[in-house]
Amino acid sequence: MGDTKEKLKSGFVTIIGRPNVGKSTMMNYLIGQKIAITSNKPQTTRNRIQTVYTDPERGQVVFLDTPGIHKAKNKLGEYMVNVAEHTLGEVDLILWLVEPSNFVGAGEQHIAEVLKKVKTPVILIINKIDMLEKKEQLLEYIDTYRKVYDFAEIIPACALRGQGMDDVLDTIFKYLPYGPMFYDADTITDQPERQIVAELIREKALHALSDEIPHGIAVMVDRMKDREYKNLVDIEATIVCERDSHKGIIIGKGGSMLKKIGTNARFEIERLLGCKVNLKLWVKVKKDWRDSDILLKNFGYREER
């Protein structure tokens, strides 16, 4: 047996699938930290989010959480799908997440077609198995998916409770090539702190608001400054929405909705930064920003190079 260092593996693993199947939940679980926001509303993730998992014995996995692949209805949607599909040829392994179902819809068929164009091995993860009515259904669903694509492996999982996650990690290391680590062992993500803060605010807005509005919001951190000699950070951020009526809903009666979003966000930002946070939120209307190239760029949704 040689030195363990010689046997370390490393590589890039992208997580793809339709919106809302649990991609970000799974990535957060695997790295043991909440970096990507999650919600029960589809199209939560908008950018590619890179995180790093380091196991001193086995090596390093660089995860790419991607936006859900869907039929785009505006330029933001096109950008999101482009981000997701762009990563496929460049990684060592693809994890394709689906919900347990016997029905392979147009969305899944589209993903299968895209995958047939790349040579990267694909692992199918049937997530949310806690939703199964009968255990036997699982075998049936595995059979259904086998006909859709020639998967390297198929793993049932429940990312929410961590079921199957050891299996997922073991399988990832099985397929990764030998090689040196790409990042320091203490690197967790490529996301700047400001970006994670903005995303946490967007997550709380997604959770608090009813269905129609969340898709049309963006959050920008305008200012983030340590207060000298105090364990306190002042943060000012703007929630951008598409209509005046939405602005009214986001602010709420007497400011109640904005207060709720702010309180919930502050709690998590304090946990992230490890200090007290003074959070001020503003709401602005930018009509149809999701179809404006300039505004999309301005809010950080830039084309991948």
Ligand SMILES: Nc1nc2c(ncn2[C@@H]2O[C@H](COP(=O)(O)OP(=O)(O)OP(=O)(O)O)[C@@H](O)[C@H]2O)c(=O)[nH]1
């Ligand atoms: N019951 C159950 N729910 C889950 C499981 N994994 C994730 N979820 C829930 O599914 C919803 C979507 O999870 P996300 O992680 O945001 O899904 P996503 O695939 O990243 O979604 P997009 O970013 O919109 O593409 C959330 O409400 C999660 O709590 C699971 O194993 N079981």
Ligand SMILES: [Mg+2]
């Ligand atoms: Mg996501």
